[in-house]
Amino acid sequence: MIEAYQRVMNVESPPAPKTPKGFFTDTSLCIGCKACEVACKQWNQLPADGYRLSGDSYDNTGRFSATTWRHVEFVEQAKANSRRDGQRWLMMSDVCKHCANAACLEACPTGSLIRTEYGTVYVQQDICNGCGFCVPACPFGVIDRAPKHGTFEPGTAHKCTLCYDRLRDDMTPACAKACPTASIQFGDVEELQARARRRLGELRTRGESRAQLYGMPENEEAREVGPLHAFFLLLDKPAVYNLPEVPRLPRKSMAQRYAWSGAVAIGAAVLSALVFGRRG
Amino acid sequence: MAEANLSPSPSGGYYNYPVIRRPVWTWEIPVYFWLGGIAGGAYLTSSAAGLFGDDDDRRATGGGFYIAAGALLPCAPLLIADLGRPDRFHFMLRIFKPLSPMNLGAWTLAGFTPMAVARAMAQAGGEARLPMLLSLLSRLVPSRLLELSGSVFGLVLAGYTGVLLGATNVPLWAKSKLLPGLFTASAVSAGAAAVSWSAERSASDRTLAKLATVETAGTLGELGLAFGYIRQSGRAARPLMARPYALPFWGGAVGLGGIVPLVLRLAARGGSNRTKRRLGTVAAACTIIGSLALRWSIFEAGKKSSEDQQASMEMATPKE
Numbered sequence: 001m002i003e004a005y006q007r008v009m010n011v012e013s014p015p016a017p018k019t020p021k022g023f024f025t026d027t028s029l030c031i032g033c034k035a036c037e038v039a040c041k042q043w044n045q046l047p048a049d050g051y052r053l054s055g056d057s058y059d060n061t062g063r064f065s066a067t068t069w070r071h072v073e074f075v076e077q078a079k080a081n082s083r084r085d086g087q088r089w090l091m092m093s094d095v096c097k098h099c100a101n102a103a104c105l106e107a108c109p110t111g112s113l114i115r116t117e118y119g120t121v122y123v124q125q126d127i128c129n130g131c132g133f134c135v136p137a138c139p140f141g142v143i144d145r146a147p148k149h150g151t152f153e154p155g156t157a158h159k160c161t162l163c164y165d166r167l168r169d170d171m172t173p174a175c176a177k178a179c180p181t182a183s184i185q186f187g188d189v190e191e192l193q194a195r196a197r198r199r200l201g202e203l204r205t206r207g208e209s210r211a212q213l214y215g216m217p218e219n220e221e222a223r224e225v226g227p228l229h230a231f232f233l234l235l236d237k238p239a240v241y242n243l244p245e246v247p248r249l250p251r252k253s254m255a256q257r258y259a260w261s262g263a264v265a266i267g268a269a270v271l272s273a274l275v276f277g278r279r280g
Numbered sequence: 281m282a283e284a285n286l287s288p289s290p291s292g293g294y295y296n297y298p299v300i301r302r303p304v305w306t307w308e309i310p311v312y313f314w315l316g317g318i319a320g321g322a323y324l325t326s327s328a329a330g331l332f333g334d335d336d337d338r339r340a341t342g343g344g345f346y347i348a349a350g351a352l353l354p355c356a357p358l359l360i361a362d363l364g365r366p367d368r369f370h371f372m373l374r375i376f377k378p379l380s381p382m383n384l385g386a387w388t389l390a391g392f393t394p395m396a397v398a399r400a401m402a403q404a405g406g407e408a409r410l411p412m413l414l415s416l417l418s419r420l421v422p423s424r425l426l427e428l429s430g431s432v433f434g435l436v437l438a439g440y441t442g443v444l445l446g447a448t449n450v451p452l453w454a455k456s457k458l459l460p461g462l463f464t465a466s467a468v469s470a471g472a473a474a475v476s477w478s479a480e481r482s483a484s485d486r487t488l489a490k491l492a493t494v495e496t497a498g499t500l501g502e503l504g505l506a507f508g509y510i511r512q513s514g515r516a517a518r519p520l521m522a523r524p525y526a527l528p529f530w531g532g533a534v535g536l537g538g539i540v541p542l543v544l545r546l547a548a549r550g551g552s553n554r555t556k557r558r559l560g561t562v563a564a565a566c567t568i569i570g571s572l573a574l575r576w577s578i579f580e581a582g583k584k585s586s587e588d589q590q591a592s593m594e595m596a597t598p599k600e
């Protein structure tokens with residue numbers, strides 16, 4: 001009986017965990033070439049998104065989608081003063097953070113979204129039924145559902161897999177492999193974190209006073225979603241890159257929400273019992 | 281400081297690009313929320329009348345069980361139609377994961393639907409509306425037990441929808457924690473309204489007055505929670521203050537669904553029994569329509585609020 005259920009529902013037991021893998025994206029090295037975006041699309045066979053021009057910057061990608069798993073941002077900081085100082089051009093290749101407490105994974109009702117043996121967050125394409133709950137759950141706007149009537153994997157959710165297929169063959173994810181400046185670095189999360197701390201120290205001594213890491217275990221942004229397996233070195237405040245200061249994990253406030261609905265429900269049950277039970 | 285000028289967006293963010301992705305759900309979802317709420321509320325009302333009321337109450341409110349079953353039947357098809365892969369609907373019950381409100385809701389719906397259908401069968405059997413064989417079967421239904429357990433399931437079904445919307449990062453759905461309470465209160469008033477609408481011809485004046493009390497209490501709770509919800513939401517509630525959602529929310533949910541029924545019942549107090557019945561039915565219809573307007577406007581306006589970069593950023597700012 002249980003076996004028949006598991007067969008119908010496609011239930012398997014997970015493989016044994018391995019060393020957690022992740023990305024350290026050092027935006028101070030990014031030159032905005034978008035090689036990562038292209039490599040990602042090529043390896044994962046993701047279709048192009050059309051020729052929309054944003055008119056805001058060289059960022060014509062604009063956002064993540066079911067077919068865009070890397071997104072290069074261009075922040076043009078211009079300050080009108082005679083000396084023209086303070087002008088900066090910040091670039092950053094954004095990606096799924098593979099959160100330690102992933103909102104998408106917690107939301108998923110089918111168990112399609114799983115934590116892999118590499119500690120990454122992965123959508124099992126043969127399980128996802130396209131309920132769409134993960135889409136507004138992600139605090140970073142990463143995961144998206146492919147259009148139901150499109151040509152690319154219609155109706156299921158998609159995002160960066162950290163090249164799960166390549167990891168299984170001991171290969172580096174496509175974006176990190178393609179990055180010409182080593183802005184995207186792939187490796188064991190712990191080692192990458194040590195590397196990131198060293199790099200931050202270097203940049204600070206060189207006078208980059210606003211440089212900071214985003215997604216480290218000790219940081220404010222890890223308060224709810226936990227350390228990010230794909231974390232960043234930023235040259236300005238997170239908001240400048242559209243990254244939330246303290247990304248919310250919906251689970252944290254769920255008990256209070258249930259309490260409200262429970263309180264009203266109990267009130268309604270007691271009240272209707274009293275109203276109908278009144279005699280005379 | 282000049283720091284603000286360094287950013288390409290007035291809010292200090294990245295241009296005006298949204299922080300989160302827009303929900304992909306369509307109209308099936310608010311309609312389901314509405315039907316599920318009515319089913320839960322009607323089932324609770326009829327159960328309370330059956331368990332605690334007198335014979336008059338019990339006889340007149342039996343229609344609530346038909347309403348609950350009838351409202352539940354389209355629910356699963358609506359949810360399935362909204363899926364990206366409707367052919368995989370059964371994966372909703374692949375695991376038991378109450379941490380995901382959507383999984384919890386799927387199990388609740390899967391449990392409540394057969395309960396409500398069985399209870400409706402028992403009702404039909406008791407009213408001698410079933411053919412011989414079914415009527416014998418319907419006697420086996422443990423009605424009292426189903427009334428108790430079904431009421432619990434019905435109330436969960438009415439309220440988890442608000443938890444589900446709140447378990448996202450959409451500012452309008454998640455900023456205030458009152459939404460589940462609001463949805464529950466509205467389900468109670470709409471469910472009781474549906475029962476009193478169905479009982480309008482057969483019920484005694486006393487039973488109708490009891491139903492009206494439950495409706496009024498639900499509506500008062502709903503109005504109070506709605507104002508609290510708007511206040512707490514702050515900037516996140518902006519889409520509800522402007523076209524096109526201000527009219528369905530303020531006019532439909534708050535006005536037609538809340539204030540109009542209260543005023544009608546107040547106005548009916550002095551009148552004859554006939555006027556009372558008439559106005560009571562109109563009030564019930566308004567409540568039911570209002571509860572759809574409430575869910576639809578909050579649902580659709582939430583999509584708009586998902587594009588509000590500043591509201592997203594404010595929600596993700598640590599509180600001192």
Ligand code: SF4
Pocket residue numbers: 095096097098099102103104105121137138139140141142143159
């Ligand atoms: S960034 Fe979003 S999609 Fe990626 S793991 Fe975290 S919650 Fe999931």
Ligand code: SF4
Pocket residue numbers: 104107108109110111112113123127128129130131132133134135145156157
């Ligand atoms: S859309 Fe797919 S991956 Fe996302 S929550 Fe639903 S079942 Fe899970």
